[in-house]
Amino acid sequence: MEKWFSVLILLCVALSIAQPLRMVTDKDYPPFIYIDESGSLVGASVEIWKLWSERTGIPVELIPLEWEEAIESVKRGDADAIDLIFFTPERESFFDFSFPIYEVTSSIYYRNYLPDIDVPEDLTPYIVGIKAGDALYTILSERNPDIQFRFYRSYSKIIEAFKNQEIEVFAMDDPPAQYYLVKHDLIYDVDRSKPFTRNQLHWAVKNGNTEILSLLNDGLSKISDSEIKDIIQSVLPSKPVISPDMRRILFFVSLGVLITFVALFAVNLYLRSIVKKTTKELREKNEELTLVNEELESQMQEARAINEELEAAYNELEQTSRQFRETLRLVSESFNLDKDEENFLKEAFDLIFDMFPQASQGYVSMSGQKWKILSSKGFDKSMLNRMNLESSEVPIPDKAVLVENIRLLDRERMSSRAFKAFEEYVPESKYAMIVPIKTGKESIGEIVLELTKEGQSFSSNDLKALESIADIISSFYILRRYSEMDRKFRKQAALILVKAMEYHDNYTRGHSQRVAEISAFLAESLGFDKEKIYWAALLHDIGKIGIPQHILNKEGPLDEEEFELIKQHPIKGYELIKDTEGFEDIAKIVLHHHERWDGNGYPAGLKGEEIPLESRIIFLADSFDAMTSVRSYRKTPLSTSEALEEIKRCSGTQFDPEVVKAFLSLEVASL
């Protein structure tokens, strides 16, 4: 543009020599003509004049002035013509106008917060900014004479006043208005009425200057409408896409984003520093904790080891305690004379394997008439027992021994038959303990415990422990021996007593023994213990020792007093026996052996099942033997069948019917 301006100046200089056309123009009518920021005259009009000058070959001098002054300049004849002017009747009085160049609309512009202004009639309440000398003043005044105007020298002054809130409304041609509103960023603060006028822009000369007017029109005719339109369109401003509000919003949003970003960045930096610091602290803490942890771990391990030791000790104690209890129980069982031998040995054997869990096999054998294994583990004892070995074939060592290779010892001590059986049926072992079971000096059996794994062995303490168990087993057998001896002794003593009593009573010799045998036989057939009833029956008449012999052996019937004395013998027998330890029950059986089922017996007159069963059995056996024997009061005894008939007859009165029934079912011949 600057370049063109320079060319124009040069052209003007050239034409000053050749009389250039002097055109005055509004210096502030953008975008048609105005002075830009660098001081150059620019705009569509400059371009049109350049074209005009090219087409006519006549130089043109454009002289920018305030509008009013430009008008006055032409009126005075200081310039040849005026650029871009509307036709008005008033102006026709002093101007002649060229052909129209371009149509321009004009509108009323007002603050967008004011009520709508559509037509000049709406302008009454306002002060309307307008350019001095502008044709719009004439047009608006004609439409509404009440409008109050405020005049400004140029359009830019009007815009400045509007911007400074000096005025709220102004009237202006639309192209320059658009140009300034966009330039000053006011386009979205303003509302616009519909155009209130349309006017053609012309050039104009002073009245009568037809020569210049012809020259102007001639040049204008050489420029097409489209060329003019293109030039003007190229300089018209376009409305910004984004409104100021939107821009403000965008600005604040952007600012917000920026502040947020900066804040985030700052926070990030701050957090980083905190994280760094914290990480360092954590690392230090971690190292400390690692040390503490290691220490704790080692303490834990120590505690765990102590705990394991304690647990092991507790388990050992628990095991020892349990074994101790089991041993005590076994000791207690050894005193129980009712305990079965096989069960006792099995329990003893279980205890042994509990005490020596490492032992994988072993046995307890007894050497009676035949050698016999009573309990075994690790092999089948029945195979060896079937050999029916003599006790002499498996000699028992005198004392407990630890043996490294028991089979070598077995070969030495056993018969070849016994050794072969052991070799065949007992698995090989590596280490063994042999402990004899003794009653005094006599060895009655042995306990053998064997280890089958290489490297295992028993200690001397193990041997002592096993000897203790062997002692308990010995006690079991010793006690039974004494018990048997005691039983035999008592029986012998009782028999001596019975014999003494039978010498006292001539007619009862052998009677007690027979009654004892019949009673035991009957008790057995009824399915209960015969031992007690045997003793009771053997001693049932022992009280007769206290009855005078002459009464017992009296020929003929007894008088009442004598019979009363005889009836005392169950009580006397009871009193003789009752204080003997273990004979308390037997004493009671003896006491009631003359009670009758119907209650007519003596000494207590008990009835039915009030009478001890043993007493009822003995009463029947006693009666049967008496019936079939010679007595002082009956020289000829009854035959067996007569006696059985008599018993049958007395069933339910004298005798218990059930006992009678059992008795009658027995083989009488076997009695």
Ligand SMILES: [Fe+2]
């Ligand atoms: Fe009797």
